[in-house]
Amino acid sequence: MFQEIEERLASTIQRELASRFQLDLKVSLEQPKQSSFGDLAIPVAFQLARELKRSPRQIAGEISNVLVDIPGVSSFEIAGNGYINVRLKRGGYARSLLFAGPSKTAASSGKTIVEHTNINPNKAAHIGHLRNAVLGDTFARMLRQRGRTVEVQNYIDNTGVQVADVVVGFHFLEQKSVAEVRELISNPALRFDYLCWDLYARVSNHYKEHPGSLDWRAQTLHEIEAGTGELAEIGHLVADAIVALHLKTMYRLGIEYDVLPRESEILHLKFWAAAFELLKQREAIYFETQGKNAGCWVMPSTAFRNATGEDGDDSKVIVRSNGTVTYVGKDIAYQLWKFGLLGKDFYYRPWSAYPDSHEIWVTADVPFVDKPPQFGRASHVFNVIDSRQSYLQDVVVAGLRALGFDEQADASIHFSYEMVALSPRTCVDLGIELSEEDRRRAYVEVSGRKGLGVKADDLIDKLIETALGEVIDRHPDADPEERKKVARQIAVGALRYFMLKFTRNSVIAFDFHEALSFEGETGPYVQYTAVRAANILRKYQERWNAPPAFDQVLSEELLNRCLENEGLWQLLLLASKADSAIERAISSGEPAHVAKYAFQLAQAFNNFYHEHPVIAEENAERRIFLLWLTTYVRDQLLRTLNVLGIEQPPYM
RNA sequence: GCGCCCGUAGCUCAGUUGGAUAGAGCGUCUGGCUACGAACCAGAAGGUCGGGUGUUCGAAUCACUCCGGGCGCACCA
Numbered sequence: 001m002f003q004e005i006e007e008r009l010a011s012t013i014q015r016e017l018a019s020r021f022q023l024d025l026k027v028s029l030e031q032p033k034q035s036s037f038g039d040l041a042i043p044v045a046f047q048l049a050r051e052l053k054r055s056p057r058q059i060a061g062e063i064s065n066v067l068v069d070i071p072g073v074s075s076f077e078i079a080g081n082g083y084i085n086v087r088l089k090r091g092g093y094a095r096s097l098l099f100a101g102p103s104k105t106a107a108s109s110g111k112t113i114v115e116h117t118n119i120n121p122n123k124a125a126h127i128g129h130l131r132n133a134v135l136g137d138t139f140a141r142m143l144r145q146r147g148r149t150v151e152v153q154n155y156i157d158n159t160g161v162q163v164a165d166v167v168v169g170f171h172f173l174e175q176k177s178v179a180e181v182r183e184l185i186s187n188p189a190l191r192f193d194y195l196c197w198d199l200y201a202r203v204s205n206h207y208k209e210h211p212g213s214l215d216w217r218a219q220t221l222h223e224i225e226a227g228t229g230e231l232a233e234i235g236h237l238v239a240d241a242i243v244a245l246h247l248k249t250m251y252r253l254g255i256e257y258d259v260l261p262r263e264s265e266i267l268h269l270k271f272w273a274a275a276f277e278l279l280k281q282r283e284a285i286y287f288e289t290q291g292k293n294a295g296c297w298v299m300p301s302t303a304f305r306n307a308t309g310e311d312g313d314d315s316k317v318i319v320r321s322n323g324t325v326t327y328v329g330k331d332i333a334y335q336l337w338k339f340g341l342l343g344k345d346f347y348y349r350p351w352s353a354y355p356d357s358h359e360i361w362v363t364a365d366v367p368f369v370d371k372p373p374q375f376g377r378a379s380h381v382f383n384v385i386d387s388r389q390s391y392l393q394d395v396v397v398a399g400l401r402a403l404g405f406d407e408q409a410d411a412s413i414h415f416s417y418e419m420v421a422l423s424p425r426t427c428v429d430l431g432i433e434l435s436e437e438d439r440r441r442a443y444v445e446v447s448g449r450k451g452l453g454v455k456a457d458d459l460i461d462k463l464i465e466t467a468l469g470e471v472i473d474r475h476p477d478a479d480p481e482e483r484k485k486v487a488r489q490i491a492v493g494a495l496r497y498f499m500l501k502f503t504r505n506s507v508i509a510f511d512f513h514e515a516l517s518f519e520g521e522t523g524p525y526v527q528y529t530a531v532r533a534a535n536i537l538r539k540y541q542e543r544w545n546a547p548p549a550f551d552q553v554l555s556e557e558l559l560n561r562c563l564e565n566e567g568l569w570q571l572l573l574l575a576s577k578a579d580s581a582i583e584r585a586i587s588s589g590e591p592a593h594v595a596k597y598a599f600q601l602a603q604a605f606n607n608f609y610h611e612h613p614v615i616a617e618e619n620a621e622r623r624i625f626l627l628w629l630t631t632y633v634r635d636q637l638l639r640t641l642n643v644l645g646i647e648q649p650p651y652m
Numbered sequence: 653g654c655g656c657c658c659g660u661a662g663c664u665c666a667g668u669u670g671g672a673u674a675g676a677g678c679g680u681c682u683g684g685c686u687a688c689g690a691a692c693c694a695g696a697a698g699g700u701c702g703g704g705u706g707u708u709c710g711a712a713u714c715a716c717u718c719c720g721g722g723c724g725c726a727c728c729a
Binding site for chain 2: 082328389507538580613
């Protein structure tokens with residue numbers, strides 16, 4: 001709502017300036033430094049001061065003289081050294097909120113793909129993967145809330161080195177047959193992904209101690225790519241089983257996917273061959289005949305970055321001298337497919353359905369159903385991948401550009417984020433031995449190879465356990481099953497908020513003590529606020545009666561009177577800015593802005609809660625106003641929480 | 653060596669694209685529960701925004717430089 005007022009005001013002022021001063025410039029509004037200055041600020045005098053070579057304050061005076069009878073505005077004031085501060089007509093603004101339907105959304109322009117999670121299917125998910133998935137899922141929710149069409153993809157590298165290494169572990173180290181691996185997977189007493197976590201670390205260690213055993217990896221990779229033999233079969237079993245477990249872990253946090261594109265289909269359907277032809281035709285890559293890359297197809301460095309390799313040759317190998325394609329090559333093919341530029345498509349089969357019957361599809365190399373959904377062919381693509389891979393993402397985009405797809409290259413966004421590391425204190429808690437060097441660091445990097453890290457499910461379990469303890473304390477008589485459900489909701493709220501409160505490019509030094517906190521700037525704080533608001537609404541009905549039709553009872557005059565109170569007005573104004581916050585977070589690519597907004601709104605409401613008892617209010621008109629304000633703030637808070645993927649528990 | 657990111661209160665972090673007196677949470681100290689549930693609220697102390705130079709009406713924000721930390725720079729993914 002706020003956004004619409006803001007836009008209308010900006011264009012009105014722009015028109016006035018154009019007709020009065022023959023000035024053609026874009027008027028932008030900003031938030032005053034302090035709320036006491038007003039509701040909106042126009043800094044346009046500063047822009048003009050430069051051109052007109054006159055003092056901003058004088059210009060501001062002339063402009064504000066002209067701005068009279070602007071709808072919705074009660075006053076303009078000149079402040080500071082040239083700001084024009086705007087005060088809105090409070091009652092009128094509140095009235096418009098009463099009648100506001102669903103807020104207008106930007107017209108959807110094509111489909112947006114958000115690719116996230118992308119965990120190697122060879123071991124359990126860890127907290128770094130959680131940051132990826134929560135960021136991607138929240139961004140997708142933000143886009144959907146604002147009316148965009150979104151497709152969520154989770155890329156599965158089921159034929160890569162990491163899967164091969166676990167296969168090596170089962171086959172060569174443990175001498176296990178296909179049947180035995182199958183049994184491990186179906187054994188309900190085991191956590192297969194945890195077992196693979198340890199096995200993967202053991203295999204990595206074995207390679208280090210017996211470098212000759214790397215032949216096992218080569219043999220396994222070869223068989224997996226060919227798709228036949230016992231090793232390939234184990235590979236498929238492992239990857240599918242782990243993917244299922246990853247999806248289960250993510251679903252605990254409310255994270256769902258639309259489609260799982262797999263590397264095996266990219267191979268079998270010869271996606272790379274199609275991309276290779278394109279790249280050769282357009283001369284985006286060339287065959288190197290000399291130097292260290294002799295015999296390879298390479299992309300010249302001039303295409304992507306002014307980087308210089310350690311030894312001077314900085315071109316990027318796309319096809320190895322043995323004829324196999326690198327990861328980047330495959331990724332270029334995949335990125336082309338996402339935009340519908342490859343001239344090839346996958347087949348699909350249903351993988352499973354979520355409880356709400358939303359289906360998740362997986363790629364297939366043969367036709368499976370008559371009319372599968374249409375995937376890919378997007379106009380915008382966001383790849384949620386950690387910032388350590390930015391170099392490779394640059395190469396992929398350069399590939400598109402070299403093929404002449406500038407528009408799609410521009411629409412390919414590397415939605416990067418910094419890693420989640422461990423605080424030294426948490427390492428000690430986990431019994432991880434630290435070197436002298438590590439002890440002095442602010443954080444310690446996790447390592448899948450070393451099996452060093454915090455597993456996602458362990459963290460979620462621990463959060464639930466902690467939350468349940470608190471819930472039991474506060475509600476000793478409540479239904480145990482419901483208490484568990486509440487504890488789960490609180491745990492998810494705490495975890496998702498924790499992953500979102502940091503901006504993307506700050507490294508999170510994961511600390512158990514902080515992550516398990518439910519006080520202060522946390523998800524549970526916001527949830528608690530929503531619960532309080534809901535309690536007021538419930539108890540109001542018990543004490544009085546069903547709330548009246550607000551738009552009938554709350555006249556503009558009454559609203560004006562009630563909103564003379566600065567605190568109440570500021571709360572209403574802030575609550576009306578939910579969509580602005582989401583839109584700002586989309587344009588800046590920073591979900592943390594929505595998290596911050598949710599916290600601020602919760603804070604403002606908690607302050608209101610202490611200062612203004614609703615149910616005990618004796619004046620009936622005023623009581624209804626306070627009830628409406630509570631209802632409105634609560635609705636906005638729930639909308640915001642929904643975007644963050646956080647639920648409101650029935651009680652806390 | 654080259655590229656990217658970071659440096660803001662004791663700690664963890666924001667800072668709306670260059671604007672008004674730099675903000676939150678945690679921690680410390682003070683006060684507030686017979687309840688719309690204190691997972692809360694109010695208040696206090698705490699900063700030369702890593703250092704320097706520059707750009708201009710105006711810089712935490714932009715440029716240059718130095719210092720300190722992180723991550724990349726494979727015929728791995």
